[in-house]
Amino acid sequence: MSEITFPVHNVDVIVNFYRTEVLTAQEAKHLSASDLSPTPKPEAVQTLYMRVLYLLYRFRPECHFMVPPEENLQYPEYHEGASAIMSIYMCMRQFLPVCLVYDFSLSDLTAPKKQRTLTVLSAIMNFLHFRKQRMEVMSEKNAKLRGDMDRLQAYNKSNLEAEKKIEMLMTIPPEQKAEADELAAALSELEATTVHEYQESNVINESIKDWKTKIAEKNQKLAQMKVDVSNLKEEITKLKSQIVESPEELKSQMEKMRENVRHIKNSIKETDERVVELQNMVQSEMHTEAEMQQMYNLLQDLESSMNTTKQKQEEYQELTIQLEKMQKELKNLCNEEGQLKRALAMKLDKESKQNIRRQMKREMKDQHVQDVLGQCNQIHQKREEMADKIQEITRETQQLKAKTQSLRDICNKETEKAQGLFDRLSASLQDLHRRIEMQLEDLKQDILKVPANV
Incomplete structure (x- = not known):
């Protein structure tokens, strides 16, 4: 000492x-x-x-x-x-x-x-x-291990229930098989009709854009015509003060002006009706945009489910680390038990009664070790089951990734189509601007000719 x-x-x-x-x-x-x-x-x-x-x-x-x-x-x-x-x-x-x-x-x-x-x-x-x-430390670890085992059991139960629900949902009873086939056919028809309507909506959108440009051009022309008419009226009043015209010519000019006004009113009514049709088309287009927003929300939900699966994988890794630590501690305990058994074997010859009691203790310890080893085997089996479930989850995630990739490809194709339509519309707008400029020049020439005729 x-x-x-x-x-x-x-x-x-x-x-x-x-x-x-x-x-x-x-x-x-x-x-x-x-x-x-x-x-x-x-x-x-x-x-x-x-x-x-x-x-x-x-x-x-x-x-x-x-x-x-x-x-x-x-x-x-x-x-x-x-x-x-x-x-x-x-x-x-x-x-x-x-x-x-x-x-x-x-x-x-x-x-x-x-x-x-x-x-x-x-x-x-x-x-x-x-x-x-x-x-105390071992009791805390045992409590944690029991809690983890309870969680594993709860997860296993929830997984089994989910698998049963999936099987129930995936299996179609023979009574409802005919209805399911009819529904599948109806769904295929609906998909075909939706694709056709989507194409029609694209065509309508293009026509709406064309009509909008035409309406804008006509409005500009009307404004210019109003300005020209007001200028002509002023000039006519000036000329009337200088020149005395015949009443017949005045009547013919007034009738022509009335006919022009009627034509302008009819064209305004037609444009109003067309504007109402275009508004209806715009509302249908807004409905399609809302459906696209719903698809985007579904993709966000898929991303959140992927994050939850990652968290579950991290929790499983932490559980495996704790199991490895417990296995190491069990090995140390087994080594200590082996040392104690060797020390007891050297004193068996001297003390027979103690030998009997120690033999009983050994049997109790062996039974305890076997129970612990049985629990370890159960833990290993559960660990393998969890690994299989994780593999299934990874497969599902890969399938989800493939679906998201296909949806992205479809979106890229649609964006390319929209870009082509935009290019076409821009080209048509440029042509319309050129035509407007030509018509404006023609109108200016006509206006210059009018006072000469008067």
């Missing part, structure tokens, strides 16, 4: 700890500081060691006083007191190296010393603190 790696506590601290954590009932009440200092009592020290062994290994204190029945002793009652001390000594020799105390002797039980007993008790106290912390 020259180099101690744990703190040596005072007598009061040790007494309080063993009263609260190790001893029970009357033993905790009777233990006092006088039992350990200035000269520790062997009976008190032996009871403390027996209670520590019972707390750790569940080895009852009365079992230390039993003499092995297989040994042929002439007077077994003389060996009862020594057998208890030797049993405690052998058990403490096996246990104290775990507490980093390697030089435990028989005199520490029969004639204990103050400093020596305080160091041993403080070493056991340090080990019990460490054991308590590890047990």
Whole structure:
């Protein structure tokens, strides 16, 4: 004990700890500081060691006083007191190296010393603190593992329910198969009609744009004609003041002007009717734009579902990491159990009764290890099932990506078509502007000719 790696506590601290954590009932009440200092009592020290062994290994204190029945002793009652001390000594020799105390002797039980007993008790106290912390950590990990297992079971149940629902939705009963075929045929007809209507709507949109340009041109012409008419009226009034015309010529000119006004009114009515038709066409076009917006919203929903699948994959990776950690801890526990079994095998020949009890403990531990290994196998099976489900999810995501890519290709084609239509419309507009300019020049020439004729 020259180099101690744990703190040596005072007598009061040790007494309080063993009263609260190790001893029970009357033993905790009777233990006092006088039992350990200035000269520790062997009976008190032996009871403390027996209670520590019972707390750790569940080895009852009365079992230390039993003499092995297989040994042929002439007077077994003389060996009862020594057998208890030797049993405690052998058990403490096996246990104290775990507490980093390697030089435990028989005199520490029969004639204990103050400093020596305080160091041993403080070493056991340090080990019990460490054991308590590890047990808390293991309980937290077990709680987390149980929660994760519950989540896995819930996910498996939800996946099974979803698969059943998918199967129910995908399978068509024979009674409804004819109706499903009829619906499929109707859907194909509807798709064909929608494609045809979409083409017609494109043609109508083009015609609407053409009519809009024509209407704008006619409005410009009407405005120009009104300005010209007002100018001509002013000139006519000026000329009337200078020249006296015949009434017949005036009547003929008035009739011509009335006919021109009638023609202009008829053209305005026709343009109004055409504007109403164009408004109806524009409303149908707005309806198609709303349908396209719905398709865009569906694509956004698909992206959100992809994000949820990624989050589930991350959670599965975290669970696999936790399983690997638990497997490593199980391996360490198995190694420690193997070491304990080897140490117990060396003492089987000397203590037959202890051999029987240790054999029972071994069987219990083996059963526990088998249960743990069975749970690990179940976890591995569930992990494989989760891996298969993740592969199915990845396949579904790939299918969704392919669908989105096809939809993008269709959108690109439609944009190319729209760009071609736009180019055509721009070219037609340029031609219309040229024609308008030519007609304006003709109108100017006609206006110049009118005063000459007058």
